Amino acid sequence: MSAAAAVVCEGVRRHFGATEAVAGVDLEVQPGEIYGFLGPNGAGKSTLVRVLCTLITPTDGRARVAGFDVADDPDAVRLRIGVALQDAALDPKQTGTEFLLLQARLYGMTPAEARSRLDELQALIDIGDAIDRQIGTYSGGMARRLDLAAALVHHPQVLFLDEPTTGLDPASRAKVWDEVRTLNEDMGMTIFLTTQYLEEADELAHRVGIIDKGRLVAEGTPQALKQSVGTDVIVARVDGDAEVAKAAVEGIDGIDAVEIHRDELTATANDGAAVISPVAVALNGCGVTVRDLTLRTPTLDDVFLELTGEHIERGQAPVAEEAER
Amino acid sequence: MTAVAIPTPPAARRTSFLHGMRVVGYRAVRSIPKEPETAVPAIIIPVFFFVVNIGALQNIAEFADPGFDYKAFQLPVAIIFAVTGISRASMLVTDIQDGYFDRLLMTPVPRRALLLGLMIADFVLVVALSVPVLILGFAVGVRFETGVLGVLLFTLMGAMWGLVFTGFPYSIALKTGNPGAVNSSFILFFPFAFLTTSFLPQEALTGWLSAIATWNPVTYLLAGMRALVSDGWDWDAIGKAFLAILGVGILTQTMALLALKGRVARG
Numbered sequence: 117m118s119a120a121a122a123v124v125c126e127g128v129r130r131h132f133g134a135t136e137a138v139a140g141v142d143l144e145v146q147p148g149e150i151y152g153f154l155g156p157n158g159a160g161k162s163t164l165v166r167v168l169c170t171l172i173t174p175t176d177g178r179a180r181v182a183g184f185d186v187a188d189d190p191d192a193v194r195l196r197i198g199v200a201l202q203d204a205a206l207d208p209k210q211t212g213t214e215f216l217l218l219q220a221r222l223y224g225m226t227p228a229e230a231r232s233r234l235d236e237l238q239a240l241i242d243i244g245d246a247i248d249r250q251i252g253t254y255s256g257g258m259a260r261r262l263d264l265a266a267a268l269v270h271h272p273q274v275l276f277l278d279e280p281t282t283g284l285d286p287a288s289r290a291k292v293w294d295e296v297r298t299l300n301e302d303m304g305m306t307i308f309l310t311t312q313y314l315e316e317a318d319e320l321a322h323r324v325g326i327i328d329k330g331r332l333v334a335e336g337t338p339q340a341l342k343q344s345v346g347t348d349v350i351v352a353r354v355d356g357d358a359e360v361a362k363a364a365v366e367g368i369d370g371i372d373a374v375e376i377h378r379d380e381l382t383a384t385a386n387d388g389a390a391v392i393s394p395v396a397v398a399l400n401g402c403g404v405t406v407r408d409l410t411l412r413t414p415t416l417d418d419v420f421l422e423l424t425g426e427h428i429e430r431g432q433a434p435v436a437e438e439a440e441r
Numbered sequence: 442m443t444a445v446a447i448p449t450p451p452a453a454r455r456t457s458f459l460h461g462m463r464v465v466g467y468r469a470v471r472s473i474p475k476e477p478e479t480a481v482p483a484i485i486i487p488v489f490f491f492v493v494n495i496g497a498l499q500n501i502a503e504f505a506d507p508g509f510d511y512k513a514f515q516l517p518v519a520i521i522f523a524v525t526g527i528s529r530a531s532m533l534v535t536d537i538q539d540g541y542f543d544r545l546l547m548t549p550v551p552r553r554a555l556l557l558g559l560m561i562a563d564f565v566l567v568v569a570l571s572v573p574v575l576i577l578g579f580a581v582g583v584r585f586e587t588g589v590l591g592v593l594l595f596t597l598m599g600a601m602w603g604l605v606f607t608g609f610p611y612s613i614a615l616k617t618g619n620p621g622a623v624n625s626s627f628i629l630f631f632p633f634a635f636l637t638t639s640f641l642p643q644e645a646l647t648g649w650l651s652a653i654a655t656w657n658p659v660t661y662l663l664a665g666m667r668a669l670v671s672d673g674w675d676w677d678a679i680g681k682a683f684l685a686i687l688g689v690g691i692l693t694q695t696m697a698l699l700a701l702k703g704r705v706a707r708g
Contacts, residue, residue, distance in 0.1 A: 169547055172708030194549050195453040205540035209475045210468075221464045222548040224454030233452065266544065270453035 348388025465558025608693025
């Protein structure tokens with residue numbers, strides 16, 4: 117276990133009755149890093165965050181945050197972390213100002229320190245005069261930014277953001293992304309970010325850990341993870357026997373691997389442009405109907421698909437899809 | 442990765458139990474005027490019962506025992522009706538449901554301060570609710586044998602009772618996180634407030650009601666409060682009243698703290 121790491125998990129497990137939400141996670145996050153924790157709904161992301169934030173203790177294994185064990189010295193961890201959980205944890209009957217001042221006082225700041233910190237945070241979250249309105253009147257984006265401000269009120273060393281942009285419109289999401297980058301680049305804050313959005317992990321994270329069914333199935337920089345799948349990806353959606361289509365494509369020179377997922381065939385290749393024509397011909401000749409055929413570079417979803425045989429659930433559309441609507 | 446910036450040192454400090462309780466209590470007190478729906482029924486109910494009971498029973502009670510002051514007898518009942526079951530438990534449930542309670546749990550504030558801070562607001566509220574009931578009592582001619590000090594002790598007794606009773610709704614709130622269950626906890630008010638000497642002195646009660654009233658702590662609380670109004674410094678009655686409060690307090694506060702411990706452990 118590295119003493120200098122900002123976050124360390126060693127064999128962390130967490131059960132809820134017979135359900136194993138986190139099934140033995142090992143990871144390390146270095147100071148100043150943005151670590152993206154990517155996985156579908158129910159993969160165990162939020163449970164691990166709750167362990168690291170001292171809200172629940174691990175059933176087994178050890179976790180250290182900012183140098184302190186979450187189970188043995190949770191108070192020391194709490195002084196050093198900021199947390200914005202999946203749903204903004206606010207008091208709708210307070211004003212934004214009351215809420216942030218109270219939050220500062222809960223962290224032991226004097227009234228003068230709290231007032232001074234409020235001024236700094238107002239500049240960061242940029243919600244204007246709304247800061248003096250009741251929180252219950254805020255839009256989703258404003259509430260999320262206030263929640264982020266509350267997480268930052270005591271200058272935490274490590275910031276946990278649990279799906280910080282879920283449910284936000286594209287503009288609000290982009291604003292949160294900017295704030296995350298600012299916190300990391302200007303203030304050197306370590307950020308542990310869970311997300312189910314591929315673009316978010318790709319865009320923000322220095323390294324990504326992919327979790328599925330409570331286990332870390334892959335870890336690395338987004339670029340390295342994508343390269344592990346191949347340079348190019350050919351995706352064909354077919355009607356007919358997908359196994360026959362798979363057999364037809366597997367025999368083509370230059371194709372590294374072929375996977376089928378329901379009616380979708382995914383082939384990886386180092387030079388996709390060179391092999392897409394033979395793929396089209398092979399599919400045409402094997403008795404299936406090709407509904408569409410695309411060539412693209414790999415995404416983190418391809419990494420997830422290769423590792424688990426499933427796509428990451430897209431219960432809520434990522435930015436690109438949402439923006440098109 | 443950009444790691445050239447030097448992180449700002451954390452501004453957080455470990456906080457004392459008292460500091461935590463004060464900050465949590467400050468928020469809870471400020472929430473009272475934002476939720477008038479909590480306080481308004483709590484003042485209407487005791488005033489209603491005080492007026493109706495006196496209207497219905499004063500003549501009979503005073504006819505049966507000449508010299509008996511039924512208004513003075515009813516004033517402690519009105520106070521108990523005002524303060525029993527009043528708590529910030531509904532606010533606690535809302536905090537649990539909104540995730541705000543999780544945020545509080547991630548601060549360095551000691552866990553018990555999160556609960557006891559809410560009780561500061563409860564204490565403020567029950568004292569505030571006692572004032573109009575006392576004013577009504579004075580307006581209809583009730584006078585305290587023990588003078589101003591007696592009035593203060595009388596108010597303190599009512600407030601302490603209200604405070605220890607909050608352990609019931611808080612334990613339900615922490616155990617269930619369900620607003621419906623917390624609202625249902627109001628039903629506990631009835632056996633405590635009615636299976637006792639609310640309407641008649643204990644010697645006038647018969648059968649099962651007399652037996653239950655003997656075991657009901659409110660019987661001793663009412664006796665102590667009535668002593669302050671009508672008899673003077675009857676330390677035996679006053680002492681038993683405080684013992685009744687203490688006994689119920691040990692039970693309810695233990696329940697609430699265990700429920701808090703369970704909630705924290707479940708995360």
